[in-house]
Amino acid sequence: MTSIPTLEDIKLAAEKIRPYVRRTPVFTSQTFNNWTGSKIFFKTENFQKGGAFKFRGACNTVLSLTDEEKKMGVTTHSSGNHAQALALVSKMVGIKAYIVMPSNAPKVKKYAVLGYGAEVIECEPTLQAREANVKKIIAEKGSVLVHPYNDYRIIAGQATCAMEFIEEIRDLEIMVAPVGGGGLLAGTSLTCNYISDKIDVFAGEPEGANDAFLSLQKGEIVPSLNPDTIADGLLTSLGDKTFPIIQKHVTEIITVSDNEILDAMKKVWERMKIIIEPSSAVPVAAVLKNPDKFTGKNVGIILSGGNVDLENIRF
Amino acid sequence: MTSIPTLEDIKLAAEKIRPYVRRTPVFTSQTFNNWTGSKIFFKTENFQKGGAFKFRGACNTVLSLTDEEKKMGVTTHSSGNHAQALALVSKMVGIKAYIVMPSNAPKVKKYAVLGYGAEVIECEPTLQAREANVKKIIAEKGSVLVHPYNDYRIIAGQATCAMEFIEEIRDLEIMVAPVGGGGLLAGTSLTCNYISDKIDVFAGEPEGANDAFLSLQKGEIVPSLNPDTIADGLLTSLGDKTFPIIQKHVTEIITVSDNEILDAMKKVWERMKIIIEPSSAVPVAAVLKNPDKFTGKNVGIILSGGNVDLENIRF
Numbered sequence: 001m002t003s004i005p006t007l008e009d010i011k012l013a014a015e016k017i018r019p020y021v022r023r024t025p026v027f028t029s030q031t032f033n034n035w036t037g038s039k040i041f042f043k044t045e046n047f048q049k050g051g052a053f054k055f056r057g058a059c060n061t062v063l064s065l066t067d068e069e070k071k072m073g074v075t076t077h078s079s080g081n082h083a084q085a086l087a088l089v090s091k092m093v094g095i096k097a098y099i100v101m102p103s104n105a106p107k108v109k110k111y112a113v114l115g116y117g118a119e120v121i122e123c124e125p126t127l128q129a130r131e132a133n134v135k136k137i138i139a140e141k142g143s144v145l146v147h148p149y150n151d152y153r154i155i156a157g158q159a160t161c162a163m164e165f166i167e168e169i170r171d172l173e174i175m176v177a178p179v180g181g182g183g184l185l186a187g188t189s190l191t192c193n194y195i196s197d198k199i200d201v202f203a204g205e206p207e208g209a210n211d212a213f214l215s216l217q218k219g220e221i222v223p224s225l226n227p228d229t230i231a232d233g234l235l236t237s238l239g240d241k242t243f244p245i246i247q248k249h250v251t252e253i254i255t256v257s258d259n260e261i262l263d264a265m266k267k268v269w270e271r272m273k274i275i276i277e278p279s280s281a282v283p284v285a286a287v288l289k290n291p292d293k294f295t296g297k298n299v300g301i302i303l304s305g306g307n308v309d310l311e312n313i314r315f
Numbered sequence: 316m317t318s319i320p321t322l323e324d325i326k327l328a329a330e331k332i333r334p335y336v337r338r339t340p341v342f343t344s345q346t347f348n349n350w351t352g353s354k355i356f357f358k359t360e361n362f363q364k365g366g367a368f369k370f371r372g373a374c375n376t377v378l379s380l381t382d383e384e385k386k387m388g389v390t391t392h393s394s395g396n397h398a399q400a401l402a403l404v405s406k407m408v409g410i411k412a413y414i415v416m417p418s419n420a421p422k423v424k425k426y427a428v429l430g431y432g433a434e435v436i437e438c439e440p441t442l443q444a445r446e447a448n449v450k451k452i453i454a455e456k457g458s459v460l461v462h463p464y465n466d467y468r469i470i471a472g473q474a475t476c477a478m479e480f481i482e483e484i485r486d487l488e489i490m491v492a493p494v495g496g497g498g499l500l501a502g503t504s505l506t507c508n509y510i511s512d513k514i515d516v517f518a519g520e521p522e523g524a525n526d527a528f529l530s531l532q533k534g535e536i537v538p539s540l541n542p543d544t545i546a547d548g549l550l551t552s553l554g555d556k557t558f559p560i561i562q563k564h565v566t567e568i569i570t571v572s573d574n575e576i577l578d579a580m581k582k583v584w585e586r587m588k589i590i591i592e593p594s595s596a597v598p599v600a601a602v603l604k605n606p607d608k609f610t611g612k613n614v615g616i617i618l619s620g621g622n623v624d625l626e627n628i629r630f
Contacts, residue, residue, distance in 0.1 A: 025340065046588045047588055051588065266625060269590055269625060270590075270625060273361045273362055273366065273589060273590040273591075273621035274588060274589055274590065275584055275585075275588040275589065275590060276588075306588035310581060310584060310585060310630045311630050313628075313630075315625045315626050315628075
């Protein structure tokens with residue numbers, strides 16, 4: 001896929017990945033409605049296979065490979081949900097996955113990837129080392145790079161989440177997603193734009209990694225330098241494929257502090273009895289912080305994932 | 316209701332409480348199926364209103380009161396889920412609730428009950444003080460005692476959970492519930508017995524509060540003396556209304572240690588991304604501990620509630 005996904009592309013992606021993904025349920029909470037004065041719907045991608053929406057994009061990309069490419073396997077560098085997603089879909093489809101991970105990545109994440117049968121290549125914890133190792137693997141194995149977000153197949157895959165959401169909740173007026181590299185946000189905003197001119201798309205972003213907020217302000221990609229936030233899924237910079245889509249279709253990016261993220265996460269755990277990771281709590285925090293922007297509206301929040309290291313959680 | 320609920324009674328209870336309760340979803344997990352070699356279905360009463368199945372029984376009891384009784388309000392002594400459930404349904408129906416709580420009950424629980432608009436009466440943390448205070452309230456206010464489990468209206472209400480479960484998953488062969496005072500277990504075993512002779516009912520019980528296990532062994536109620544377990548919803552003794560039903564219809568009670576309970580709870584949080592309280596993890600631990608008893612079967616586990624004090628959780 002060499003250009004911005006069309007509605008047809010997103011529909012095709014949805015059809016292609018249907019046998020593999022979970023159609024995640026939509027939750028509501030009277031308490032959250034009372035708190036915000038709006039009607040909130042939560043799309044629970046924390047229940048997605050592999051524990052996060054990332055499975056959608058990885059699945060669409062792997063299923064889009066030629067047979068020749070599949071034989072050679074796939075590669076990525078990631079210590080997070082994309083690594084798990086790519087490892088899991090590779091296992092389901094029966095191809096090799098080579099995952100480059102920094103040597104300081106949490107052991108649980110490494111074991112999860114190994115548990116899905118992928119090969120883990122450890123390297124020094126620098127971007128340079130990660131990229132060099134990916135290059136080496138690709139040269140050695142002939143495997144295909146699957147980028148975590150800056151790829152139209154990934155964007156089309158992530159876009160299927162908003163499509164399911166709109167199919168189920170017909171009268172959404174606002175959709176809110178987190179933004180890191182921008183794959184989910186770009187996909188979400190494309191779907192909303194194609195399907196209805198009545199759905200505004202907002203994003204939540206951590207103050208400690210507010211490069212997307214700054215990028216929209218400046219009109220060009222501002223890289224994420226020394227990000228510092230508990231929302232560890234949202235540390236990366238936008239890509240040249242995600243940024244233009246976001247610039248065109250996203251109404252506003254709301255930034256929130258780590259305290260606000262942690263508070264929103266605790267509220268979801270306590271009141272809704274579901275586990276979401278800090279990155280997922282970012283759009284929730286954005287809505288709780290600015291209820292006026294959402295008053296009286298039907299608001300769809302994408303809860304992006306639920307992979308937390310429980311041993312590190314202290315409320 | 317003065318005798319053991321019939322199938323008709325349970326159906327009536329289900330109809331009566333339908334506008335108030337949540338029809339909780341049934342979850343599955345490939346990982347748990349792999350671990351146990353059986354096909355497990357989880358009925359998620361942690362998503363029930365008030366955060367636990369207790370709402371069903373409290374709701375059925377309150378809705379069964381005469382108009383005269385409703386005017387006088389309801390009373391119970393409890394520091395747990397029954398208190399919250401009774402307070403919540405009283406608020407919904409518009410009657411007064413007087414909840415006697417020991418002065419050392421967790422503040423979160425007290426605030427939850429107050430948040431539902433009930434009146435909290437604090438007393439010394441002894442059973443005698445609690446019972447004396449309940450008597451005093453009833454004498455003063457003329458309110459009706461709503462016992463947490465030893466009441467046929469409560470049992471009929473809790474029995475509706477298994478009914479929904481069987482309606483949704485037609486080919487269950489085993490159902491597993493936790494046992495404390497026995498309201499849920501008695502109701503579950505009645506429903507299973509009425510609807511199908513093919514469903515065996517098991518219970519999970521903490522080793523540190525194994526009075527129900529001992530009661531079945533001895534053939535009479537063995538009181539729960541100095542119970543010591545993290546499953547704080549399962550500390551009470553069986554009642555003279557719950558015990559005979561359990562004795563007649565329950566196949567086996569499996570006891571589990573606090574470590575096994577905590578391990579099962581963590582597994583559910585991590586793999587299923589849902590919050591369950593320690594008491595809910597007890598039947599899960601029972602199945603994980605004895606996979607041979609369940610091999611190849613369709614097993615329904617009732618996840619009884621999700622009210623945990625997150626600040627006290629340390630994995």
